Amino acid sequence: MDTKELKKYLKRITVRNVENADVEVENYSPLEMIGKGRQGAVFKFTDGICVKVFGNEEDCEREYYALLLGQHTNLFPKVYAKGPDYIAMEMINGVDLREYLQSQPLTKELSAKLIEMLITFKEIGFERIDHHKRQIFIQPDGNLKVIDVARTVWRDRVYPYPRKLLTSLGEDYKAMFLEHVQELAPELYEEWQHYIRMEELSRQIYENVLNEYRESRKDQLKIKSKKLLTTNDEVKYKISLEGLMHKVFKEEWVKTMLAIGYDPEKVMKKIDEYWDQYERTERTKFVIKGKVVENPKQTESEDEKSNKKNKWNKIEKNKKQIPRRRIR
Template sequence: MKEFKTIKVTKGIKTLIIDNPTNYPLIGMGSQGAVFKLSEGKCVKIYTDQLQAKMEAEALKAGQHLPFFPRLYETGANFVVMEYFNAPTLKEYLRNCTYIPESITKKLLSILNAMKDADFTMVDAPLRHIFVLENEELKVVDHVNAFKRQHPVPLKLLRDLNIILLKDSFLSRVKKLEPDTFKTWEKYFDKNSFDYKNIPVTSGGSGKGVKVESSVTQPLIGKGHQGAVYRISEDKCVKIYGKPGHCKQEKDVLLANQHLSFIPTVYKTGDQYVEMEYLIGPNLNQYLKKQSNLSEDITKRLLDILKTMKKAGFKQIDAPLRHIFLTNQGFKFVDHVYSYTRVQDRPLELFQNLHERGFLESFLEQVRALDHKTHANWTKEPIPLSEVVQAIEESTVDKNQRRKKEKLPEEKKSWFRKEYRNHVKDRRK
């Protein structure tokens, strides 16, 4: 087997680029690097930045006396070899819990206190970095920022517990077990109370998403080209925009259409934010990933939304799958920044999304049966799919037709297939 040092990990535009000529399986990937399993007891983390590799190596060496640290075996310029844990993360372990066990709370407090005693400045760990072994023994990984970031209270831990509705349960146990610790945390949060009106969200420039402040403790549930969305309570979220102009555009659409069932309820607005209802449920893209066919009920709901948008004066008639949420109150449609300003009379992005899921043909057939006039308007001109998709389709036509066409060179067809896979992967993120 080839040496793991031949594996190369570099930063791409949206994700890491991995060149792995070995048989070591990829078991994890984050913003700093990728993790590969070497054996039943060892794994290697390979970093894109040698400085981050050095920072984590120093933190791991400093924490080898701590029982919850992974054992360190070897370090290099861009890697660390450490103990491998074949166990669920604490996020997975607590998935179906309605309250947090006292035993887990005690162990988490013990870990946080030990980090503080070891002079780590980041006294914190997100749930996905904590593994639960036999007898509820906890192990914590990813310590690259242990001496860099300032987290005197467990901001990420509390954020993650809040997302799975266990924060209050955890804090009530902390108050009982360590009242002084609870008071310290309480003072910190009183002093640094969440004021979303002052959260710095800046535009990332043309074609790039907005930039957000990583130290914000509230759960970041979405981020795109125009703004970032934070969950601020059980049933509310706030969208903060990089540009006031985008805020005004979406605010105008939302406030003018609160009577429409698919528009989220708005509670409060400002020059650069909109506070609205938090939508509980999967988006339609996530839902359709698990379906083998497209139900007529979904087609009818989508058609009703699009026709209602047109009647209500929307100029951009489109409903991308990732912007539609399945809630107890029916479909809810988010992201209306361009609904009044961008002229588009056909749901082109929806067509593209459904094509990628393999449902476009059945969707159009069902629309034709439900509303022949709308179907005729949508299909009077060819539906423009992406260039890569069209190229794939042209290279996979019926055999009899293919003989009449000029054959694509094999290397070009291979390129098309690769580009199409990458295209679909990007669209599904």
Template sequence: MQNQMIDCSEIKKEVKKIKVKTIEDEDVIVNSESSFEMIGRGRQGAVFKINDEMCMKVYGDEEDCAREHYAMSLGQHTSLIPKIYCKGKNFIVMEMVYGIDLREYLQTNPLTEELSYQLIQMLLTFKEIGYERIDHHKRQVYLQEDGSLKVIDVGRTVWRNRTYPYPRKLLRSLGKDYEAVFLQHVQEMAPELYEEWQYYIHMDEVAAQMYEEMKRKKDFDWSSIGQEANKLLTIKNKKRHYEHLHNLVYKVVKELKKQERLKREKKKKK
């Protein structure tokens, strides 16, 4: 399929009939008078079916659209990323992704060595095409009929200042049982990679413990987190290692603080 087969001007007319509003930590609100059927929505936008081969994602924030378009553009030479056919300020027309997402697939099927191999290859592709976040949630990974993978919602893989130095989102989304199986497969196929991930998993746990200790201190200076993080360093004179460790601590603390804020907000609503 070629780009010239799509009339972007007609697509833009339909997009004007769609209003998408983003809400923090919730799926977008959609008001549509378009003839296109909405087939899904998430935190950044809503997806509409154009035909059996194409769909359109309309974003609530133009920056999110630009970000995902850039991320997808990096991987257009691979089979992992859906093909782009047309783009506007707040929408992208792309290849329709079929198959079954891993969240649904793993409910009734085992995590085989072959699938684990495909997941490692996915992470390698992310690295090779220049993504900053080498990670992805299982619900955004689709298994194809031929056993290959396709991924959606890659906007958050780029334009990031800090990322976890191991695939934390993927591992946690697998659940404890499948996480253990996947790590066992990684240990067998790539033992050095396994050792590095285990190291950062341990540092993740230590960072969470450190956060709990810091909470007990009154008037704690949160800006000193970088200095506190130095206590976790075990390898000296390795700049990249320090950056990874510092980013990991920052991300863990940020996530835990966000979880506590959301809990407080839910209590207020009751």
């Protein structure tokens, strides 16, 4: 395949990944965009060839690797060319399974082909033996083709049964497909049912663990939150109440002065001066060793003052009576 013309067109196409959404596309080429998804956008190059342009090179490499694994089968589109962020491949026509089931029944023959698709995935080395119904196309001859296979490889953990396929089928077709599997491959059916039950059990265990954690956190929070309480401590309560009144008075005073038309900076300066003066002259209570006591300087009685003075005079008198050593 001659890629010169294709590369010329691709220079005029920009594809950007968007978190949890389909890619953003800027297309200034004559190529028609025929679809897009989370990883990239697909453009029609010729009647039989399309090109998928990716938002990043890693997704491109991943899909290319997955497609190469299945090139010897009839299940995957043929690859014609690859660049750092694009793959030119066979155009897949037909109807995707999602659209097909809107007007046609899920027959036992079609279910058998879906099982064969999963077998092929396993045989060629895919880690995820699963696929969404919108990525499965039914060809005019009845055979299947799959697209968007990047997520089937390079996976550390996967569901051990085709959960994506079963879920995408919907409840009615899921039940019908499982009936066909039970008849066509009984052991496979039993294994899938086992994993479905294990999944339900895992979710129940998770909910129980989460509920226990929530209750534990709630109990811990009740204990820790007591550190924030102040009303049961007289000293802290008085300090908190005074601070509250201070804040309310300051805020309301500012509102009043501003409503009258005073300069905001002057208002704030005046308030700060007032509270500084208040704290210097009006506050008479101090906290000493966890107890509220009156300011000693303001509550000292005359007798106490006299006793202190006499004690001081006695100390001075004793100093004079101490003999001094002569220094030679």
